[in-house]
Amino acid sequence: MAPRRETRSNLNAGRSSRRSNKGWLENYVEWRQLVSFLTDPKKLSLTVKLFIILEIVLNAIVIQTVPYTEIDWKAYMQEVEGFLNGTLDYSKLRGDTGSLVYPAGFVYIFSSLYYITSHGTNVRIAQYIFAALYVITLMLVFRIYARTKKVPPYVLILMCCTSYRIHSIFVLRLFNDPVAMVLLYASINSFLDNRWYLGSVLYSLAVSIKMNILLFAPALLVIYLCALRMFKTLIHLSICALIQLILGLPFLLENPIAYIKGAFNLGRVFEFRWTVNWRFLPEEVFVHPYLHVSLLLLHVLTLLYCAPIWISYMKSYVKLKHIGKELKPQLRKKEKVDMSTVSQLFVYPLFVANFIGIMFSRSLHYQFYIWYYHTLPYIAWCTDYKTIFKLTILGVIELCWNTYPSTVFSSAALHLCHIILLYGILKNRSNNAKEK
Secondary structure, X not given: OHHHHHHHHXXXXXXXXXXXXXXXXXXXXXXXXXXXXXXXXXXXXXXXXXXXXXXXXXXXXXXXXXXXOOOOHHHHHHHHHHHHOOOOOHHHXXXXXXXXXXXXHHHHHHHHHHHHOOOOXXXXXXXXXXXXXXXXXXXXXXXXXXXXXXXXXXXXXXXXXXXHHHHHHHHHOOOOHHHHHHHHHHHHHHHHOOOXXXXXXXXXXXXXOOHXXXXXXXXXXXXXXXXXXXXXXXXXXHHHHHHHHHHHHHHHHHOHHHHHHXXXXXXXXXXXXXXXXXXXXXXXXXXXXXXXXXXXXXXXXXXXXXXXXXXXXXXXXXXXXXXXXXXXXXXXXXXXXXXXHHHHHXXXXXXHHHHHHHHOOOOOOHHHHHHOHXXXXXXXXXXXXXXXXXXXXXXXXXXXXXXXXXOHHHHHHXXXXXXXXXXXXHHOOXXXXXXX
């Protein structure tokens, strides 16, 4: 009888061991699934919903607890007040910071804000409006990243939701740059959805707020030509131009030279005291025309160097898009076609063109960080550097933009980070449209 009792005991121990192993395995699988929400780019759309809610709460806390800092808001209100009082001559629209230097779309948007905020006096309302813009921008950016499935969610959450400078630009400074960027990201989303006409309209409206949006134009032109061909490209360019004409028409009729010179002044000289990227230069070099010409030449040459690969990517984009349309009806009931590679081929030229323009910019001011901040994770993940090095580069860039006032070290470090990223992009330009 004793051996039987021993056998039963062994069997019970074996069952207990198997149950323990099974429980451990289930816990391990659950842990892996939880971790995947932070590491798997395909899970981004599920992960970011929680962080959008957290951002809404965070922005409300910032608005209520952190003092608002006046920089340009009063000047914006003074500039549009002149327009609302009947002045259409752009040379006569001025504020405390000088003449109006933004296109007509800016005038209309901030005229609306002028009335909504009781002639610009109720800044708290404006802050909440810009907080809404912040959340909308995040949603549009995350939608692009969810389409491309290239960058891990933890990187986007770490980089896109933690910047003090970006929160400040939106809800504590009320600059016009966020308005332009939210329209830009809306236009990119429209292009990805094959809503080309809406995308062109939104892009032109973004340009009408601030000219920095034109940094995306070289890549967009390549996209138009490759995806739409010449005739449709001319149509879309005409749409963009017509919107600018319609918005600027009252000012063009009054004083066309003043409007064009004021709204689209490519030769404007920036003040050395505000520069973030050229602090290590002597001021006489910073303002010298030869520096501006040299930067423009380097900008153009870099764009020309990148253009062939952009054309190659867009040809692949058109081909894969066509294949996807043919296969989708066949696979509709079985599986959804993964179009992430197609989206990467589309997004890559736009983000890189903008990055190149910023890298060779004559001057970067603190609010200009928003011009490329949300694209930096994508830029970094288009390189072949190790993850820890990518995160380090992004962290140093964040540190440079949060150094006030800028120093010789911070401006030099910013350029070094830009050069490292550009080198990584160009080195792997034949492979960086696909996830490795």
